[in-house]
Amino acid sequence: MFKLANSHRSIRSFTSQNIDDALLNDLLLTGLRSSSSGNMQTWSVIVTRDEAQKRNLYELHGEQQMVLEAPLVLTFCADVFRMREWIRVNNSKQSFDDLLGFLTGTVDATIAAQTISLTAESIGLGICYMGTTWWAADQIIELLELPQGVFPVTSLVIGHPAENPPLRDRLPIEVMVHQEKYQRLSDAEIRAAHADREEKAWARYNAIESVRTKIADAGITKVTDYYTSDFKYPKALHQRISKMLMATLQAQGLWL
Ligand SMILES: Cc1cc2nc3c(=O)[nH]c(=O)nc-3n(C[C@H](O)[C@H](O)[C@H](O)COP(=O)(O)O)c2cc1C
Structure with a gap:
């Protein structure tokens, strides 16, 4: 197992x-x-x-x-x-x-x-x-x-x-698991925890020709920029889907 x-x-x-x-x-x-x-x-x-x-x-x-x-x-x-x-x-x-x-x-x-x-x-x-x-x-x-x-x-x-x-990267266990109470990370700890991901994810996205061209044209230089860009999970999309979900939950009788 x-x-x-x-x-x-x-x-x-x-x-x-x-x-x-x-x-x-x-x-x-x-x-x-x-x-x-x-x-x-x-x-x-x-x-x-x-x-x-x-x-x-x-x-x-x-x-x-x-x-x-x-x-x-x-x-x-x-x-x-x-x-x-x-x-x-x-x-x-x-x-x-x-x-x-x-x-x-x-x-x-x-x-x-x-x-x-x-x-x-x-x-x-x-x-x-x-x-x-x-x-x-x-x-x-x-x-x-x-x-x-x-x-x-x-x-x-x-x-x-x-x-x-191949196996995809994962965040280190120390940032995922909290002993007894939630532990906030310092900026340096956040950067250290995500360093491997930033490197690997950036390399992975840039290895895809269509993505590389899009992100280069849009001036995107970091994985976090890409995540919230129009190409991945933009805020406007999240808001539109969230509104649809609320309305659909209501229509399905699953709200209040
Ligand atoms: C709730 C959920 C939704 C996901 N949606 C998609 C999806 O729509 N398309 C896709 O290619 N992968 C999707 N995935 C797979 C994730 O991208 C994948 O689990 C993650 O990148 C880690 O890679 P791994 O599962 O190979 O370790 C989803 C995974 C989860 C748990």
Whole structure:
């Protein structure tokens, strides 16, 4: 387990080899075995294998090629709908249609996704998460016909790896782990902790021809500039998506 967890790399390129129904079922069952808040299992997963539906998801996930290449796309959702339906058929007092219900489901769904990820990796499959799930949540809800109380929180592509990328850098444990209370870092400590990342990430981005040209033309000279530039995670985009998420949570009955 230590070896497995310490050798994780996201895989974004896949062979055409399929994942059969029996294996998929076994993988999904490990997700169901995960911890969940109050054992309510307030999550659901939508399996996408159909080529036409994968193409629809590809468009919603910012045209990431791995969506088309992977034999399997899993969309993990916070789901208080099923719990509320159970309450309804029993004529019990209703609840969970609120932000706390959504957050509870989000944690349940994410834990299940990670269990399935590790299990898949343990048998040599490759996985990659897609944060674009938040970015297109409103359209994913429509495409996958998610009822009120269900909200997409993360997605995974899973398949047989067609690449063998090196391990990505990580921040040092000292800045991630705090003993008893949160320890703020000095400017010098922040710089030291991120030095390796600044060098490696800058080299990685500059190795991609299209990115190198864009960042050079925009006068970007540091990784942190790139992160908040129009090419990666600009503030305006964050605000637009945040507003959409608030409105969509409201529309899905998961706000208050
Ligand atoms: C919530 C989440 C969302 C992510 N979204 C994307 C994505 O949309 N596209 C992508 O190529 N990688 C995505 N990743 C993968 C990260 O880029 C990757 O985990 C990170 O760069 C570290 O690399 P590693 O997983 O290979 O160690 C995502 C990862 C997480 C946990």
